Amino acid sequence: MISVVVPVYNVAPYLERCVQSVLRQTYKDLEVILVDDGSTDGSGELCDQLSSTDTRIHVAHQKNQGLSGARNTGIRQATGEYIAFIDSDDVWLFDDGLEKLLTATSEGKDLIIFKGVNIWKDGRRTPFGDYDVEHISHLPDAQTVFSYLVEAQLFQMSACFLLVRRKLLTDNELYFPHGLISEDVQWSLILWQYVHSVCVTNLDFYGYCHREDSITTSTSIRVDESYDKIFTYWKEQCNKGCINAAAIRIYLCDLWVSRGYCYYKLMPDDKPVACGILRRHVDLLNYAVTPKARRVAKMSKVLGVQPTLVALGWYWQLRNLIKG
Numbered sequence: 314m315i316s317v318v319v320p321v322y323n324v325a326p327y328l329e330r331c332v333q334s335v336l337r338q339t340y341k342d343l344e345v346i347l348v349d350d351g352s353t354d355g356s357g358e359l360c361d362q363l364s365s366t367d368t369r370i371h372v373a374h375q376k377n378q379g380l381s382g383a384r385n386t387g388i389r390q391a392t393g394e395y396i397a398f399i400d401s402d403d404v405w406l407f408d409d410g411l412e413k414l415l416t417a418t419s420e421g422k423d424l425i426i427f428k429g430v431n432i433w434k435d436g437r438r439t440p441f442g443d444y445d446v447e448h449i450s451h452l453p454d455a456q457t458v459f460s461y462l463v464e465a466q467l468f469q470m471s472a473c474f475l476l477v478r479r480k481l482l483t484d485n486e487l488y489f490p491h492g493l494i495s496e497d498v499q500w501s502l503i504l505w506q507y508v509h510s511v512c513v514t515n516l517d518f519y520g521y522c523h524r525e526d527s528i529t530t531s532t533s534i535r536v537d538e539s540y541d542k543i544f545t546y547w548k549e550q551c552n553k554g555c556i557n558a559a560a561i562r563i564y565l566c567d568l569w570v571s572r573g574y575c576y577y578k579l580m581p582d583d584k585p586v587a588c589g590i591l592r593r594h595v596d597l598l599n600y601a602v603t604p605k606a607r608r609v610a611k612m613s614k615v616l617g618v619q620p621t622l623v624a625l626g627w628y629w630q631l632r633n634l635i636k637g
Contacts, residue, residue, distance in 0.1 A: 314342045315395045315411060316479065318387030320380050322350040325359055327402040327522070332363050332370070334404040334520075340411035345370045346387045347401075351377030356401075381489035381496045384472070388482055395425070396479050398472040404520040406430060414476055418512035423455070425476040425512045426469070429519035442467055444513045455508040460560040464602060468564060470501040473519055481507060494539040498568070502547060506556050532575055534583035537590050540572055544594040562600040569597045570609050577626025592618040 317335050321328060335345055347370060349357040357374055364370040373386050384398060399405065407413070414425050431439045444467060452458050462468040472489075481487065485507045489496045547565055551558040572591060579587055595618055598610035612621040 314344060314393035315340065315397055315476070316387070316391035316393035317343055317345045317397045317399060318384055318391065319345065319347050319399055319401050320350055320383030320387070321347050321352060321356050321360055321401045322377070322380075322383070323352050323354040323356055324401040325352075325354045325356045328356055328359055329363065331399060331401050331404055334406075335399065336367055336369070337408045338405070338411045339409045340415065343369050343411075344391070344393060346390050347372045348383040348386045349374045350379070350383040351375065379491065381491050381493070385488045388479075388488060391479055393479060394421075395476045396482065397476050399519070400473060403473065403522050404432075405518055406520045407516070407518055410516060410518040413516055414514060414518065417514045417516075421478070422510040422512045423478050423481050423508045424510070425514070427474055427476075427514050427516045427518045429469075429471075429474055429521045430517045432520050432522045434523060440517050441469070443515050446513055446515060449511075449513045455505070455511050456557055458511045458513070459505050459508075459557050463560040463564045463567075466567070466603060470498045472497055472500065473521075477504070492539075493542065494533070494536045495543065498540075499543050499546070502561060502564075532578040534579060534586055536575075537572060537579075537583075537587040540568060541590045541593070544569070544597065548594070548597075559600075562597065563602050565594075566597045566600040566606050566610075567603065569594060570601075570606050573609060573622055573625045574629050576622040577629065588619050588622060591622065 319331065319335075332345065332347070335343070345367075347360040347363065349360050349372060360372045364372045371390065373390060375382070375386060378386075387398075388396060397411075414427055417425065426444075428441045428444070430441070433439070445465075449458055449461065452461060459468070487500070487504055487507065489500045493499055544565060547561055551562055555561070569591060572587070576584065576587055576591075595613055598606065598613055601607045601610040609621065609625070612624060616624065
């Protein structure tokens with residue numbers, strides 16, 4: 314059985330579309346756990362209505378605890394061999410998707426990794442980059458797979474692109490951290506400390522629906538403050554010799570660069586705080602591997618952190634203007 318965890322918070326216009334994409338799966342041995350995280354727009358009542366239409370739907374109502382708290386409730390209530398996560402404003406794109414994922418490997422794996430498709434408001438669809446499945450299938454262990462994905466810039470930190478063996482999560486208490494905007498980054502890096510077996514497929518199963526008011530499309534100093542905690546934690550873990558330390562440093566470097574490109578979007582009063590955070594962790598640029606990260610690393614050494622952040626903002630805006 315697969316347990317599907319759906320965090321729900323004020324998503325009434327999108328929730329039924331999401332749930333129906335799960336219920337349409339040709340793989341029927343499901344439990345769908347809708348976690349109403351203190352919704353105020355009628356989403357909680359809609360959860361109850363949906364549960365009355367299909368016995369596989371279970372509903373948990375709780376006071377607002379954020380995305381992490383909702384997912385953790387789902388993990389604790391799950392009973393399936395695998396857990397899948399889907400955000401309540403997104404969809405699964407193939408009715409036989411779960412069946413295909415489960416037949417992609419001849420034996421049980423800790424993780425089954427699949428792909429997503431960006432679905433934009435204007436109807437455009439842009440798939441994520443393909444995995445070299447043949448190459449990955451011949452890598453000797455999960456740690457090597459992780460390193461390859463990071464260095465190839467194919468590592469997806471979101472829980473929504475994974476089927477995860479439930480026992481791996483519960484035995485190791487791999488719950489989502491509270492108080493972070495980018496909880497998936499922290500959770501996924503910790504998760505990979507325990508993964509022993511992986512299967513990767515290029516199935517474009519997950520429909521990531523972009524909307525202007527979603528958490529992932531908002532730019533806030535809270536994101537940088539979360540990354541400050543993540544950077545600090547993992548730099549310490551890497552210094553202690555954690556699993557995948559070299560690859561984690563490369564990944565953190567790429568995250569630093571990503572936040573650098575977002576700097577120009579911040580409110581003027583927030584920019585000094587963000588600059589201070591990135592300056593505090595500028596040593597991560599020493600682990601630059603990709604051409605883009607190496608260029609940013611060189612700029613920071615020549616210009617300093619703050620001028621580099623300004624330059625990245627100019628570049629990004631010019632690039633978007635040219636692309637239209």
